[in-house]
Amino acid sequence: MDEANMRVDRTSKSDSERRLSTLVRHLGASCSPSHTSISTERFENSKISLSPMAAFGSVFANVVQAPEDPILGVTVAYNKDPSPLKVNLGVGAYRTEEGKPLVLNVVKKAEQSLINDPSRFKEYLPITGLAEFNKLSAKLIFGADSPAIQENRVATVQCLSGTGSLRVGGEFLAKHYHERSIYIPVPTWGNHPKVFMMAGLKPMSYRYYDPSTRGLDFQGLVEDLNAAPEGSIVLLHACAHNPTGVDPTPEQWEQIRQLLRSRSLLPFFDSAYQGFASGSLDKDAHSVRLFVADGGELLMAQSYAKNMGLYGERVGALSIVCKSADVAGKVESQLKLVIRPMYSNPPLHGASIVATILRSPELYHEWTVELKAMADRIISMRQELFNALQAKGTPGDWSHIIKQIGMFTFTGLNKEQVAFMTREYHIYMTSDGRISMAGLNSKNLPQLADAIHAAVTTM
């Protein structure tokens, strides 16, 4: 191939000359007396088969460049754009009304108290992470009075945010669970199938989003999960489904629970937006707690990236609710064997911040207030965008913007319309039509409304 040839030619002359001369120097010097352990005789007689690429080629010369990650690649493209009007609605990271990233006050306070504590050390955490963090995280998602926690039936390990929790859970299941199929909603976060495939599971799909109603395809969901083999794993977004923002109602959740339990399907929850969706931590955990209440088993991947703004610190937890304390103990010991060859033990800083906040009633309360403010700002952006499109008379039903919940709106725009908006209006979003509401503010919202209007009317 052209590329391969080019690669060889690009090796600069001086490089190859240098390597050749080094090689010649060594081979030529094989008779020097300093080589005491290898007799010159043996050296001359032994076969040294030089592979054709020995002096020049990398063993990785055939590696092709990977395509940009579809989500994180949006920010890369955004960064390259020189236009002052550009708007980044790609990655789901919260932005303030001024378009700036936000470090919560409560997080700053927690960090300061950690820095100022001279007795703090940075030693290795246990493989399972910070114990206090694990307990508090389980209480946060399952509820402090959860029977599963009271009965010590929950194995919780600290992991690297949501991704890490999903991967560790997936690898555990691949090693110890009898079913390899994991049913994933369509659509879902782009990284889900990759995580589970690398973990050794087999991603399958179930219908979730209905493009015609821009809501939940409940019928399709029920049909597909009824058809799944008994014992299959089912991935459920606990709240604020990513990317659609479409969640089942409480009644629908109850039906889903009954369906899963009656067919012995194993629920694997992904909770990345607890508190961020409705503004209430308890309300956003409703679906999970419903499943725990019936006494059955489940997996739960928790992330603090969004709801505490700890994105880059990679803080999360994997909890496995088991039938008995005994089983939970054994499960935890096996989770360690998954984690040790991956990264030995999890990072300390973020978990320390979370533990500091969750254990203090004052800081916890302050956090809930800041969290609600973030959620409220997003809800108000939804309303404003909807109003703006109504005012423009943009064709189509845009009520899904205010019906959907969480950080993202699945606009329903297609690839061509998205590309148009990027080209003409410097709006950056993922090609599936997903916009991050967190990136909107009163300054750039009119621009987005214009862009949508233009895309829908001209394409």
Next chain:
Amino acid sequence: MQAQTRLNLSLLHQDQALFSPHLFLVTLVITPTRTILFNYSLSQKRTLYLKNLAFSSKLQFSARENIERKRRRTRGTKMAFRAMISSRATQQSKWVPSAGVARQMSSWFGHVEPAAKDPILGVTEAFLADPSPDKVNVGVGAYRDDNGKPVVLECVREAERRIAGNLNMEYLPMGGSSHMIEESLKLAYGEDSDFIKDKRIAAVQALSGTGACRLFADFQKRFLPDSQIYIPVPTWANHHNIWRDARVPQNTFRYYHAETKGLDFSSLMEDIKNAPNGSFFLLHACAHNPTGVDPSEEQWREISHLFKSKNHFPLFDMAYQGFASGDPERDAKAIRIFLDDGHLIGCAQSFAKNMGLYGQRAGCLSILCDNEMEAVAVKSQLQQLGRPMYSNPPVHGALIVSTILGDPELKKLWLQEVKGMADRIIGMRTTLRENLEKLGSPLSWEHITNQIGMFCYSGMSPEQVDRLTNEYHIYMTRNGRISMAGVTTGNVGYLANAIHEVTK
């Protein structure tokens, strides 16, 4: 566990008593050895009970009737049985007999075996549990000062003060912090390295040394699926776990010479020569873990030479740069030799020990490529392997590393502190050896000062180590590896005495 089991046993007997005495005798006759049920697992007891239950009913019906009854009842019986066992065994779990109740009666994970404790991290656990005031922990390789206390370097504290509250916590790019990577490469490849200037190094931030090795192993599996990894004997135990979980087959090469407690150089060279051309080798760049035995500079040159003729790929695991001799440049000598000889190396770097950033998981994986275009391709693929594992690496440790290495004053302070740590360890080696010789030990303890880095491979047997633990409350891994960082002026005498006692 015992109480639970006995409870089940009593209940089973109670139910069996409902049978006719005739059947009870039959049961005894059929299963004379099984009357002691408390040694059996739950599933074994379940099977036994069901067999007995079926047998008792069978006697009343014809063969065909029995088949029909079995078909109708098996499900019901099993469900009822499981309900009884699980609701009684797990006394507190709620049995809610309403629609859509959890049909799953027993745990999906009940068969999961308890995992064995990690051989290294398990030592500290045992140490913490010991109430003895004399206890000494020379297990885990984490640095301690002369008072036996963990240390946070001053340069780290200062870096943290500068970072806190000033920066946001946004996601790093998938490949990690570019500033941290840049500084890490300068440290490993040389401040003025041409390879860095020519952008030929594919590098990503990794989760300390473990994460860097794992990324490389996954990369190796994906792009050279037929390759294997050659690992020295002995090595850090987790190396085997890493390549195993990455599903890359492993081989070993001889390294440590038990008799001399030094390097088995001729066997090492033989194994390198006998490996098929183009094999992948894991090399400890300096301060070999667990032996502390490193090749000399001359020996490294010969190894490099042989590698060249065999076209082997060297992956350097460098977890102790600066920590071994006190001088990071000197500790990178092996890597620089290979680079001069034109090898395209891989390097897994860790800042856990040399910056004391253990819990922050700060490290870097780099692969030297033929040219810039290839480096871009390789880096993009490394990122693809990190994405489904943790998306992007943690920011805090990376900020500390780049703040320290990027600021001349802080870097100078760091170099002083690293030298201080290395010097203390070298001093302890000398003292331990002197103490043992003074005690009149018949054995040679030269290797204590010949070996380098955090660990000393004492040469003691597992049985001798067990005696040290049980009789003297001294905790170390059973391969006889002593973490010198845990030795202080306060405990070196006690340690020497104990070692002398178990080895004389």
